[in-house]
Amino acid sequence: MELGLSLGDASNAFAFVDKSHKVSAKGLGFCMGLGVGIVNSREDEKLEADERDSALKDSDEMEEKKDSTDPPIQLDLLPPGPVPRKPPSSSQLIFPWPTENGNSEAGSSGHLGATARGFDVNRLPAAEDADDGAAVSSPNSTVSSFQMDFSIYRGGSGGNKRDAETSGNEVEAERASSRASDEEENGLTRKKLRLSKEQSAFLEESFKEHNTLNPKQKLALAKQLNLRPRQVEVWFQNRRARTKLKQTEVDCEYLKRCCETLTEENRRLQKELQELRALKTSHPFYMQLPATTLTMCPSCERVATTSTTPSPTTDATAATTTPIPNKASALSLTKHRFYPFSHAYAHPSAAS
DNA sequence: GCCGACACGGTCCTTACCTCA
DNA sequence: CGTGAGGTAAGGACCGTGTCG
Numbered sequence: 489m490e491l492g493l494s495l496g497d498a499s500n501a502f503a504f505v506d507k508s509h510k511v512s513a514k515g516l517g518f519c520m521g522l523g524v525g526i527v528n529s530r531e532d533e534k535l536e537a538d539e540r541d542s543a544l545k546d547s548d549e550m551e552e553k554k555d556s557t558d559p560p561i562q563l564d565l566l567p568p569g570p571v572p573r574k575p576p577s578s579s580q581l582i583f584p585w586p587t588e589n590g591n592s593e594a595g596s597s598g599h600l601g602a603t604a605r606g607f608d609v610n611r612l613p614a615a616e617d618a619d620d621g622a623a624v625s626s627p628n629s630t631v632s633s634f635q636m637d638f639s640i641y642r643g644g645s646g647g648n649k650r651d652a653e654t655s656g657n658e659v660e661a662e663r664a665s666s667r668a669s670d671e672e673e674n675g676l677t678r679k680k681l682r683l684s685k686e687q688s689a690f691l692e693e694s695f696k697e698h699n700t701l702n703p704k705q706k707l708a709l710a711k712q713l714n715l716r717p718r719q720v721e722v723w724f725q726n727r728r729a730r731t732k733l734k735q736t737e738v739d740c741e742y743l744k745r746c747c748e749t750l751t752e753e754n755r756r757l758q759k760e761l762q763e764l765r766a767l768k769t770s771h772p773f774y775m776q777l778p779a780t781t782l783t784m785c786p787s788c789e790r791v792a793t794t795s796t797t798p799s800p801t802t803d804a805t806a807a808t809t810t811p812i813p814n815k816a817s818a819l820s821l822t823k824h825r826f827y828p829f830s831h832a833y834a835h836p837s838a839a840s
Numbered sequence: 841g842c843c844g845a846c847a848c849g850g851t852c853c854t855t856a857c858c859t860c861a
Numbered sequence: 862c863g864t865g866a867g868g869t870a871a872g873g874a875c876c877g878t879g880t881c882g
Contacts, residue, residue, distance in 0.1 A: 681870060722871055
């Protein structure tokens with residue numbers, strides 16, 4: 489058994505996590521998985537991707553299989569409390585790609601097409617879409633059936649819902665709307681946009697399905713959320729960055745605790761060593777007994793006992809391998825010494 | 841098969857804006 | 862009302878990878 493720690497390189501962070509430890513995306517709050525044992529993460533991811541790909545019917549999806557690779561660890565950074573796990577109209581939120589349970593929900597969202605396409609303050613004029621690729625208007629695009637009207641959550645004003653909610657009236661939303669439209673009329677690209685709660689929630693749900701997007705998924709999401717593909721792309725980039733940041737914080741906290749545990753362990757062992765040395769000097773009789781050396785197989789972790797004839801010139805180090813009555817239990821430390829966390833500190837992931 | 845150019849997508853760092861205490 | 866902190870959308874530099882000639 490080996491304990492793997494990773495800090496820094498998120499691409500490889502916790503890459504050793506066994507798939508069986510994968511935290512369910514349905515979990516609540518912030519979840520993190522920690523596995524033991526070193527595995528070839530690359531091969532594992534490839535295998536997982538291949539398995540997923542086998543479920544994909546669309547041959548185009550096959551071409552982009554590297555884009556749909558899930559990381560070995562899943563983080564759920566959603567605040568456990570106020571933010572709903574699903575947007576208010578979760579029954580209408582359909583991901584334009586097969587979900588993990590194998591249901592291709594793309595076709596089931598056809599009923600959404602009946603809703604009118606709402607005005608979005610974040611939506612630039614139609615010409616804006618041109619810079620994000622012609623695929624948006626591709627007649628073969630599969631995204632047209634994923635239309636979703638998010639304007640229904642904006643009080644019909646089309647303004648920033650967050651503004652409207654916090655101010656408690658529609659003036660704010662109106663102001664945001666007019667502000668946005670003013671800028672659009674001036675031909676200036678707005679520097680700062682605020683995604684609505686519903687858009688964020690839906691993106692969040694999407695992120696849980698895939699933390700990276702292939703072009704199709706990006707376009708579909710953008711279409712569905714009335715956003716530009718670039719906005720979806722940026723959101724996922726920032727979301728990954730936030731995940732990594734959060735992961736780093738968790739790692740730091742974990743390593744800190746590990747350090748504390750090791751320090752405590754070291755202190756305890758030093759004390760034990762002193763006691764053993766004191767015992768040796770005060771009870772030299774014990775040193776005349778046949779010494780028993782415990783050795784642990786590093787692979788199977790079995791402890792083998794071998795009796796040896798005590799050397800007349802036993803040095804101080806021998807005390808650590810010689811069983812002393814009432815002190816034999818200390819030998820078990822030789823095993824735990826290498827894994828001080830196994831019993832002293834439960835990793836956050838273990839709590840779930 | 842090797843190599844250079846190119847496109848694309850990712851990370852990282854940074855900036856600018858917005859909200860809130 | 863002004864201000865600083867925190868959150869977040871977005872820009873840009875840089876890098877790795879795949880493709881093509």
